[in-house]
Amino acid sequence: MHLCPNCNEQLRSRSMSNFTVDECPSCDGLWFDDQVPEKMVCTVASPQFFFEPIAFEKKREVPEGRLQCPRCQVTMDVFEVRGVAVDVCQSCRGLWLDSHELRRILSD
Numbered sequence: 001m002h003l004c005p006n007c008n009e010q011l012r013s014r015s016m017s018n019f020t021v022d023e024c025p026s027c028d029g030l031w032f033d034d035q036v037p038e039k040m041v042c043t044v045a046s047p048q049f050f051f052e053p054i055a056f057e058k059k060r061e062v063p064e065g066r067l068q069c070p071r072c073q074v075t076m077d078v079f080e081v082r083g084v085a086v087d088v089c090q091s092c093r094g095l096w097l098d099s100h101e102l103r104r105i106l107s108d
């Protein structure tokens, strides 16, 4: 079980058709385990999540507010996807999305 990097709540596993996503019941953040960050970004068409291949833009230096990977506790790197900062763990290749980050990606 993983804990939310934002609020330390226990994430809830949710099975999708071909992958699992962990949701935070408190802040609605999403954790994607063991993905391929360079090739994915998620789009949502309720209630299913779909992935579309989109290249992650350049890595961005964020001096503050960096999050720890809920799986391996290393500091995650921040990538830009459509101008939105997304946290990616280079160690386990997991990806964290705050709910507002997801909404901003999808609003394009």
Ligand SMILES: [Zn+2]
Binding pocket: 004, 005, 006, 007, 008, 009, 024, 025, 026, 027, 028, 029
């Ligand atoms: Zn949370």
Ligand SMILES: [Zn+2]
Binding pocket: 069, 070, 071, 072, 073, 074, 089, 090, 091, 092, 093, 094
């Ligand atoms: Zn990790």
